[in-house]
Amino acid sequence: xxxxxxxxxxxxxxxxxxRDEVIxxxxxxxxxxxxxSPIYPEDSxxxxxxxxxxxxxxxxxxxxxxxxxxERKVEDTLKLIEEYSDDIVAVGEVGLDYRVAxxxxxxxxxxxxxxxxxxxxxxxxxxxxxxxxxxxxxVLRLLDEEEVTRVVLHAFGGRxxxxxxxxxxxxxVSIPTNVIRSxxxxxxxxxxxxxxxxxxxxxxxxxxxxxxxxxxxxxxxSAKFIAEMKGYNVEELARITTHNAIRVYGLx
Numbered sequence: 673x674x675x676x677x678x679x680x681x682x683x684x685x686x687x688x689x690x691r692d693e694v695i696x697x698x699x700x701x702x703x704x705x706x707x708x709s710p711i712y713p714e715d716s717x718x719x720x721x722x723x724x725x726x727x728x729x730x731x732x733x734x735x736x737x738x739x740x741x742x743e744r745k746v747e748d749t750l751k752l753i754e755e756y757s758d759d760i761v762a763v764g765e766v767g768l769d770y771r772v773a774x775x776x777x778x779x780x781x782x783x784x785x786x787x788x789x790x791x792x793x794x795x796x797x798x799x800x801x802x803x804x805x806x807x808x809x810x811v812l813r814l815l816d817e818e819e820v821t822r823v824v825l826h827a828f829g830g831r832x833x834x835x836x837x838x839x840x841x842x843x844x845v846s847i848p849t850n851v852i853r854s855x856x857x858x859x860x861x862x863x864x865x866x867x868x869x870x871x872x873x874x875x876x877x878x879x880x881x882x883x884x885x886x887x888x889x890x891x892x893x894s895a896k897f898i899a900e901m902k903g904y905n906v907e908e909l910a911r912i913t914t915h916n917a918i919r920v921y922g923l924x
Contacts, residue, residue, distance in 0.1 A: 673910045675895055676917040677706040677888040678846050679765070679801060679826050679872035682729060683719040686876040686885055695728065698888040704914065705729075706873075706888050707921060709765050709801060709826075711736040713748040720752075724759050730921065732762035732801050737769035740777040740785040753792055761921040763793040764801025765826050768814070771806045782807075783814060790818045799920050801826050808834050816841065824920055827874055829856055835863040844920050846870045849886060849894040850878040861898050866909060870917045871895060 677698070687694055698706065708723060709732045710716040716733045723729040733756070735749040753763055766789040768782050777785070793800045799822035804811035808830035815823060823843035828835070838845060845864040849872070851857040861869070871891050873879075879886030880893050895913070899906040918924045 673702045674704045675891045676914040678870040678917045680875045682708040701889040701892040730761045734764040734766045757796040762799045765803040767803035768807035769805045832863045839868045846872045848874045848878045849890045852897045866912045
């Protein structure tokens with residue numbers, strides 16, 4: 673069984689003491705590749721130093737929506753993406769977060785910065801990894817307006833009709849490992865056809881057990897859970913979701 677972790681944060685400080693062991697456990701669990709997604713400029717530089725041209729760990733550079741009000745960080749991130757476009761597989765995670773809008777960058781500012789990342793992703797011909805907390809429908813509308821075709825909806829939490837809209841556009845819905853304990857994520861997984869699904873850990877967060885640090889090896893747990901929930905053989909689910917990840921990230 674070959675699995676792919678389409679979204680994690682292996683450059684996170686939480687892995688500094690045992691990063692090699694975490695990767696080894698992932699490989700032993702059947703994971704054949706991951707995409708790590710730094711969301712601060714300093715973490716992007718760290719990820720590039722750790723994983724640039726690594727055959728197992730691929731990099732997608734983005735920026736935390738909470739930082740969209742800091743023009744220097746926005747510009748630094750855009751420059752890093754452009755400079756290292758040949759070394760990354762995607763742009764993101766980027767997007768909208770209306771929970772943040774209450775105390776941080778307002779909605780219109782978020783949209784303006786998000787559009788800048790979308791424009792750059794198109795220019796360098798990379799897929800977009802999208803964050804959409806408390807803003808699923810606005811994100812879908814904006815992606816549609818901008819005619820984005822290659823999209824990974826990271827840890828998507830929208831309703832059934834939102835999933836159906838995303839699927840109609842050919843976008844990919846990424847199901848995190850907390851699916852085994854989240855009713856909302858389970859509803860998203862139920863509504864998502866396998867041909868539009870990838871799996872992610874979002875490690876070190878969203879673990880199957882909320883008391884533990886998450887890691888890519890746990891993809892095996894969520895794969896088994898989703899397969900049983902949707903009535904699939906787990907090997908078939910792994911094959912299809914891994915193929916989808918390889919295809920959308922251009923790794924084939």
